[in-house]
Amino acid sequence: xxxxxxxxxxxxxxxxxxxxxxxxxxxxxxxxxxxxxxxxxxxxxxxxxxxxxxxxxxxxxxxxxxxxxxxxxxxxxxxxxxxxxxxxxxxxxxxxxxxxxxxxxxxxxxxxxxxxxxxxxxxxxxxxxxxxxxxxxxxxxxxxxxxxxxxxxxxxxxxxxxxxxxxxxxxxxxxxxxxxxxxxxxxxxxxxxxxxxxxxxxxxxxxxxxxxxxxxxxxxxxxx
Numbered sequence: 001x002x003x004x005x006x007x008x009x010x011x012x013x014x015x016x017x018x019x020x021x022x023x024x025x026x027x028x029x030x031x032x033x034x035x036x037x038x039x040x041x042x043x044x045x046x047x048x049x050x051x052x053x054x055x056x057x058x059x060x061x062x063x064x065x066x067x068x069x070x071x072x073x074x075x076x077x078x079x080x081x082x083x084x085x086x087x088x089x090x091x092x093x094x095x096x097x098x099x100x101x102x103x104x105x106x107x108x109x110x111x112x113x114x115x116x117x118x119x120x121x122x123x124x125x126x127x128x129x130x131x132x133x134x135x136x137x138x139x140x141x142x143x144x145x146x147x148x149x150x151x152x153x154x155x156x157x158x159x160x161x162x163x164x165x166x167x168x169x170x171x172x173x174x175x176x177x178x179x180x181x182x183x184x185x186x187x188x189x190x191x192x193x194x195x196x197x198x199x200x201x202x203x204x205x206x207x208x209x210x211x212x213x214x215x216x217x218x219x220x221x222x223x224x
Contacts, residue, residue, distance in 0.1 A: 028185040030195040034079040042071040043129035049190040057141040061092035066190025077214030087191030089114040161219040
């Protein structure tokens with residue numbers, strides 16, 4: 001069988017999309033820009049994700065961090081350029097269980113001798129107006145315990161501060177939400193999850209039509 005070119009595959013995908021009995025999922029192609037700066041005042045946003053040895057924030061440790069830095073309009077939630085990305089493994093000083101390896105794909109051999117660059121992380125989040133995680137209740141304590149620089153930053157949670165169920169999506173898992181917006185990605189690797197979340201933040205909710213990121217921003221505590 002002749003291998004399809006990208007163009008031929010896309011043509012077939014469009015034909016299937018036109019049929020009411022089919023939906024098409026495309027692999028995430030991370031964007032470096034959503035809009036170019038147009039003179040308005042932009043804020044600095046940071047999306048973070050961690051993979052850890054477990055769920056206990058007192059005894060478990062980070063084994064991978066992902067960070068995506070981008071600029072956005074705080075009035076509309078519109079993203080502009082992706083300014084930087086960072087992903088790094090870290091040796092937690094303890095064994096990674098087979099269950100965690102099954103979930104994340106990260107092995108003891110992969111993290112051996114690895115260390116997250118603290119200075120790089122601090123530089124990436126410097127000046128951030130908002131840090132966003134898809135389950136900040138989980139990621140935030142791990143990050144604040146490992147990198148005190150996160151303690152002084154404002155946080156938003158795309159899991160809890162967007163009404164996914166009310167908007168008809170039915171579930172709040174990141175990969176499921178991506179499916180509903182027509183794309184898929186290699187889940188449970190930190191940097192990839194961050195890029196997928198940024199793409200989701202720039203989609204419009206199915207019922208209200210509101211930009212996802214705008215919906216999240218509207219739920220943040222108002223500053224005096």
